[in-house]
Amino acid sequence: MKRRLLYIVPVVVAVAAVLGVWLVIGGQDSPDAPAPPAAAVPAAADIPAGTAEPVSLSVDNEQNSIPYLNSLYEVNVQKDIIYASKPNESSTAEALKLDIYQPAGDNNTLRPVFLFIHGGGYSGGSKEDAKEFSENLAKRGYVVLAVNYRLKKEPYLNFTDTLQDACEDMADVMGWISQNAQTYGLDTGRLFLGGDSAGGQISLNFVNEYLKQSPELVKSVAAIVDIYGGELRDSIQDGLPPVLIIHGTLDTSISYEISRELDEMLQARGIYHELFTLEGGGHDYKSGKFKEPIADTAAAFLWNIMNETELAWLPEQSEMMEASGDSFSLPLPEAYRMDSAAGKLKVSLPEGWKLTGQQNDSLLIHIPEGLKNGDYYVRISLDQESGVSAAYAVNVNVINPLEAKLETYFDDTDQTIKTRIVLTNQSKRTFSGSYEVDYESAGISDGTYSTRIDGLEPGQSENLTIPELAAGMWTMRGYNVSGMLLQESTEPSRAMLSPKLQEPVRIDGKLGEWAGQPRFEVSDVRLDGWGGKQDLSAFGYTSWDADNFYLALEVTDDTQAQTAAGDAIWNGDGIQLALGITYADGSIPREYHELGLARDDQGKLLKWRWLAPSGFDSGDSIRLQEAVTRSGYTTIYEAAIPWSELTYETDRVKAGLKLKFSLLVNDNDGGGRRGWIEYNSGIATAKDIHAFGDLFLTE
Incomplete structure (x- = not known):
């Protein structure tokens, strides 16, 4: 906008x-x-x-x-520019590459430079992950370099070496910038670093360490944008530039408290900085709710630093929420x-x-x-x-004066699934008026819920109950006492029903037995250059009985490519699913399972469990029945996962049990992972169970 x-x-x-x-x-x-x-x-x-x-x-x-x-330009991208060649952990020379994003039609010969370093726990991720953020800044006039660096299979076995290698790679990028400044119109006097997760940590530690080792190399770094990376490995060096810290309060991968501690350290040293707190945010800076505020706040922070570095002329904060x-x-x-x-x-x-x-x-x-x-x-x-x-x-x-948080739950008193709306007054004024919700009832029919709100004080909440599962898309509206529309928003409810099997199914890679079952569409495309449904699309079914949780999926994919094995199967064609058994009160669990199924190019079936609650083994030891078949452009996945592989409380498996559920389909056409399509989120860009949807077992 x-x-x-x-x-x-x-x-x-x-x-x-x-x-x-x-x-x-x-x-x-x-x-x-x-x-x-x-x-x-x-x-x-x-x-x-x-x-x-x-x-x-x-x-x-x-x-x-x-x-x-502000956004002023279209963006030109040059990909896979080699900035260095270095031996990796297997002593093989690795070509380290960057992508450069430039504002199209910009006549300036000196443009500020932002170096973005991707996350991924030092073992995964790539420069492509930075595409959205890089394009956003380039539209405003920055030249953005999204860079790869050397990754490790076991980065934390010797983390000192892992971080040192990454910092050395960033030193090579700085050298490349200096050598190519005239070619690309780079202003080496206005240079900014940043990244997410591991990338944020590299940004901070690289500048801090090289202020001690080689200050001439980093003296032109004007500011750092740290997106939930947060941890400095050494004491703060003199000359550390201003820092914008961005972190979500519900981040389960890197604790928000780490950024709070960094905030206090910078405050004690008198370094200009800001902590931009994402209330309710997880470990995904690209999520819809926070994507624009993060980019816009970063742009304001950087613009301020370009204009002035004296504390007396800088605001206490570059963002406000009202x-x-x-x-x-x-x-x-x-x-x-x-x-x-x-x-x-x-x-x-x-x-x-x-x-x-x-x-x-x-x-x-x-x-x-x-x-x-x-x-x-x-x-x-x-x-x-x-x-x-x-x-x-x-x-x-x-923001809207009223915030609505949706929660689905099973009501033991009448054995029905219902929807609770927690309505909170985010404004500074007492709210009176009305609230209205249009929704789909379990995907079958439309429903409308409306109620009057009288005297809701600032910061107070009110619980509203819809006496059924409100599924599909929600449209929510708030009105004042005069009937004036104050706010309107639309979002998916991300809730689904999983009916109990009435007849046994064979796990054979055929979906005939699933006819008539409720189906879900895997429709959220996270794939650059997506060519439509023939390129990649999918739909699926879930079910259950006393012994197993069942999943069936039909995938259309024009090219099959899966050459990986073990924990790397996510790089090739295959699926990843995440399941978390909620607590007895329906609240979100701290731990959950993340599983993968695939079929390699020789027809061998592959499985892997990356994440598991305490007491369950990760790896390929998970017991399940699996079938993956491919014919033409169609791949069928079927699996029966024993409840004993998902929970120790198997006696809780009955109608009304609520699970947290997410699924994605990876795509590799032979040149590496292109991206994915997903049903719900919280698997690929960040591990965040709060981004999963709700799945209820029903009779």
Whole structure:
């Protein structure tokens, strides 16, 4: 969506005057306009602070497109550029490659550079994982390098060597940047590093370590973006650049507390940094809910650092979260405060927004009711008659006043599956009005649920119950007491029923016996260059009896390729499924199973268990019946998994039991894993049971 900009700009006034506010409507810059030269930003000493002269204040509704902040360009990509060749753990020379993402049509000869390092636990992942984030920054004007580095089969057997090798690879990338700066129009004076998970950890430790070993190599690194990597292996070195830490509170792979500790360490050393907390976020920065706020906040943080590095001119945070209809206080950095700055503050608000007041250290801004949720930039500048100026930006993530969390559960009292909506008032105002939900009832018919909400205080929640399983797509609407639509959202419920087998099935790779069973579509495509259903598509069935959980899947795939074995079968054609048995109260378990089934190119059946709760073995020792057949472009998977391989509490296996369930189909056409299609999430990009769907056993 187009970003709205909120500006503030100061110009010296000769005489002390009363603050005035006026509205000026401005035009929008052309996206084709070339970005301004890299010049730019004055040092704090160039703008006198601490004077007692008042500032004057202006407000307008300009929505200018700002280079490096807003999306302005299409993107060109060059893939598989070799930046070094190094011996890997098997002493074989490995060509290390990078992909370069460039803004198309950008006439600047010096563009800021962002080096993105992928995650994967030092044993997996690739530069392709960074595609979305890299494209996002390149659209704003950055040149982004997504890089591979040497991976290890057992990275934690000697983690010191693993991290050292990765850091040495990043040193080679820095050398490549220096050597190729003129060719690609790279501004080596505006260089940023970042990554997710292992990539975030490499970013931090590489810069920190080389500040000690070879400071000349990393002196141009202006900032680091650490997405849930978090752990420094050494004490913080002098000269560590600003750091943006991004982490979800429900991350089960790397504890959020690690980033909290890093936050405290940086605070103690006086290093400018921010901790952007993703409330309810797991270990997946590309998930739909957080993808845009992460990219927009990172862009604001980097833009601020490019403009100024003195603490007095930088905001305490580059992001804020506010509900539509609320007023919020926008803090001013020390150098912009009314008793410190000399000049003129200019505030440009999105349409309908209002400046309703100001104090020495903050501005009060009102967001209109019914505003579509999303990210809106706040840009604040300080101008003087001398022409010297400073600026910073804040990403305001506007959320709905009401948050709805859906929970399906089995009600023992009447032996039915129901849906609970936990409705929370996220705004700063007491909410009264109505709430309405349109849904599908177990995929059979449409239903509508509506209720009045009276006097729901800020931060308070109310439980609403739909007396059936609400499946399919949900459309949720909130209205105020006047009937005005305040919010509307649509999302899938991710709940399904698994009926008990009425007749035994043969695990033979044929689906005739499954006719008439409820089926699910594996329809979420995570595959670059997907050629349609003939390229890769799938549908499936689940069922159960007292002994086994059953799965059947029909996959259409135009090319079969599976040459891997053991824990690497995810690299080739095959399926991965995740199952977690909920606790007796229906809550999400801490541990779950992740299994894989495949058929190699010689017809051998393969199986593997990557994750298992305590007491269960990982590896290929799992007992199950498996059949995988292929004819033409069609591959059939069938499996009967004993309940004893999934839970020690087999007596709980009965109608009403709730499981957490996710499944994906990997695709390899002979040149490596291309991607996958999935039903639910939480397997491929991150291990996150909170992204699984619900599966209920029924009679």
